[in-house]
Amino acid sequence: MRFLIPNLLDMTRPAVDPASDTEGPSDAPPAPTRRRTSAAVWGALAIVYVVWGSTYLGISVVVETMPAFLSGAARFVTAGLLLAGLLAWRHGPGVLRVDRRQLISASVVGLLLLLGGNGLVVLAETSIPSGLTALLIAVVPALVVMLKAGAGERPGAGALCGVLLGLAGLAVLTLPGLSGDVRIGGVLTVVAASTLWAIGSFSASRIPMPKNPFAASAYEMIAGGLGCLAVGLVRGEQRGLDLAAFSARSWVAWGGLVLFGSLVAFTAYAWLLQTAPISLVATYAYVNPVVAVALGALVLREALSWPIVLGGLIVVGGVCLIVSTERRG
Template sequence: MSKSGNPTLIIASFFSIYVIWGSTYLLNKIAVTELPPFMLASIRFTTAGVLIFILAKFLGINLAISRKQFLNTVIAGFLFLTFGNGVVVWALRYVDSGFAALEISAQPLIVLLLMRILQGKKIKLMSMIGVILGIIGVYLLVSQKAIINQENSIAGMIMIFMCMLSWAYGSLFVSKADLPSNYFVNTGYQMVTGGILLLLTSFIFGETWTSPMVWSTPVQYTMILLIVFGSIVAFTSFNYLLKVVSPEKVATSTYVNPIIALTLGWYFLNENITVQSMIAAVVLLTGVYFINTKKKLLIFSRFSGRLSKKLK
């Protein structure tokens, strides 16, 4: 598959998954304090998917897809939205929004390891250093007593890690799968199918549904932002990028997401940012940088070559 795309669209799409998705941690945290998590996620994605289909019809875009493409969108919708997002929303009841974003910033490590296990891709030296730094960063983050002692915080951490696995595998799956060629249509099907699966999950867990008319004003505005920007704009951008750039590059959104989430959580929700969390962030994101940057690899190889010549 040819990896090519419009440079302007690529830049705009990266802005969407960097900044807009960074703010969704705050928005979900606000909404989940009032709404059941799976209901919240189901309404968000189903509504977004239906709106995408309506807009596509208005623009004259053909919504017809093959049976195989439909099956693949169901799988992707489950990996990214039903499990990958729905469970994160559930976990946000027990962990801070900034903490969740920082833990998820380790996703490129998971992508790299899965590419090694499933695709046999060799892990280069600098990437190995990045993995080690990432593991140290995650340990520093999750080992804080103030966080561990919070009720159900450990369960929240574990489930967020499982969501990272789901997103990482989903990224690899989507990059190779036969999906609708139109990114708008692709996103719509994933949203609707993922939202329906979240609806079933909500019923299985016995969540109580309420009308949007009885929600508080902040939650109503939050849901609008999540549907329009966090779902339609950002997720369409995400699917587009997975087709035109490598999965590792898409995963670099985790550089910016935690910074946005930490800042917004601190400013709007008075979430505490500890010194250890800041150190963990620096170590973890440095590891992610080592994994993804080719420039660093080039500099290191040149340095190694010069050093070996001197030693000779």
């Protein structure tokens, strides 16, 4: 574990295998684009696949005794400051230097991803199961395709079918809320979180972000954490706050979220957004739910009703169709 974060901070090579690059005269015809995804990209994806799949379980345990937004604020600010410190130690303070536009862009993305996306997920998990939350989040790739279409990129037939499947699965997944088995407010909160996360992910590659993706990640986490702090204070989560009432189980889960969920996995995700095709990055959305549902059932004994199983299968199928179609394009 001691070598994992320094290795992440050194992932500054291209996202494709350098062996695929060829040298030749400038007037030579372009070589066929047979680029292979690098080992660094697959390593970062593996981290996001496994670690983020387990964060839904961690969040459920944290909110058992900790306030939703204030615990998120402490998590993200702590992780952001740790990452900034690691960057300054490893590469010098200059690596954190950004201009005003880059700082604003990183802050906006951080607020969308961490306050809007993750913050609402934390809030939702106070009322709905972690597995259902993960399955609802899995519609993010479908929302990204819709955003790309709105920006003028015409999706192919396969991607369009995937979006329709994802939305159909989303409709099935809302049935537990409509039937009263879970709180519909929690379901709608996750839908809003998915939308904001998709907007943040889509925007990250289209606005002037800090050149160093890890510096961008640090600023995003600090901005998102401060946003969570503001919302938590407005909600009055500080009233009657008693640290002694937080269980050891919640503290362990919170520490795991800081170290693995934020410092390691979110850093890997921020690097992937600026380095790898977003259609490839989006594949995490059909791996995370499988991990989350399995852990929720095994550890928290969460029930797997037929709408959750059927809707989850439909959503994952739609995401697979979207990703496979876009990667062929």
